[in-house]
Amino acid sequence: MQMSMPRPAVPPTVLVTGFEPFDQDPVNPSWEVARALDGWDGGGATVRAVQLPCVFGLAVERLDQALAQWQPRLVVGLGLAAGRSEWTPERVAINCDDARIPDNAGRQPVDQAVVQGGPAAYFSTLPVKAIVQSLRAAGLPASVSNTAGTFVCNHVFYALMHRLAERPGVRGGFVHVPALPEQAARHPGLPSMALDTQVQALRVTLRTALAVTEDIVAVGGQLH
Template sequence: MKNILLTGFEPFGGERVNPSWELARALNGELIGGCRVVSVQLPCVFGEALRQLDEALDRIRPVTVLAIGQAGGRCDLSLERIAINVDDARIPDNAGAQPIDEPVVPAGPAAYFSTLPIKAIVAGLRAQGFPASVSQTAGTFVCNHLFYGLQHRLAASGVRSGFMHIPYLPEQAAHHPGAPSLPLPTLVAATRVALALATSAEELRQGGGQLD
């Protein structure tokens, strides 16, 4: 059976949970679009996250990869368009590292685009009532680090891959007054839709900024 690799991160920045991993593990083992979802938790650590990603790619041999990360302050499912070749950490990672203006891959290209049909996914999510948008920045912390490393590893492989940011869970937002959140059942239902489209949809060549 074909596999979809779904990754989430361990908690970081003082949080007790990370919604990306709660979401990923909730979908582990499901069949979506004729593919089995295999979920893997990655450390919020520069370098080590990519090492464990490489191990998962070699073991699972997926046809599609969706990496997920927490973005406190965002209010929807954000499909990332581009990963840039820079680590520039605002806070230390979970191992205490705080790289400043360092490349993810020395001598690598400046950036990679997602190879997921991100506009089709956003349109499909919105059509079913889920909040979603195309995002133009994945930041410069471990999420972007992972996204860039993923795209670098799979460049020209034919495997569809990309990154999605999600908001806090309600229990996290309770400790961040005014921060938006989405409940886990909503995130799970939306990500089922996103994964089905990720494996099969053709990209939309329309919409422009309307999907931003």
């Protein structure tokens, strides 16, 4: 007689997206950080890192493929915010594409909806306050941001939340990250954060996001 072996439990997956370089810079920290943790199991789930093109529309197609392929329980999008000095979990995605510069395919939508007929905005379902608190406790600079802009980052963030709105068990959100020191060396005056520091920040972010399903109540707003 043969014992039926229990199927090994498939560990849950966390999808982390980063962007290809844009705006004539040869590197994008959002992807460098994401791929550094591809395959990492630290938070009780396996990280899958996926690079998105910095192109309106195409980025969402690639996101959809990754969602279908990996069936993640948690999705964290990363994007570069040149000029910010901290990791900034985004609070809200808005239904607006308004490109200040062309994307990598030369597209420059102005004041168009990300999703025609979609709601004006979605709030992140990541515990943004708990993430900021955990990052700071680990000595990592962080603040909640109330705007993800109107470029491809917000585009992907909104599209992601629009999809997750129909998948109640899957949480997700977006974090803007600073430039790398090597970028600041080419753009005098730009704040930066070392890659090691940013990878550590992603670990803390993912662990917190997996562990905290209901955000803490902590002051973290902006007067304007």
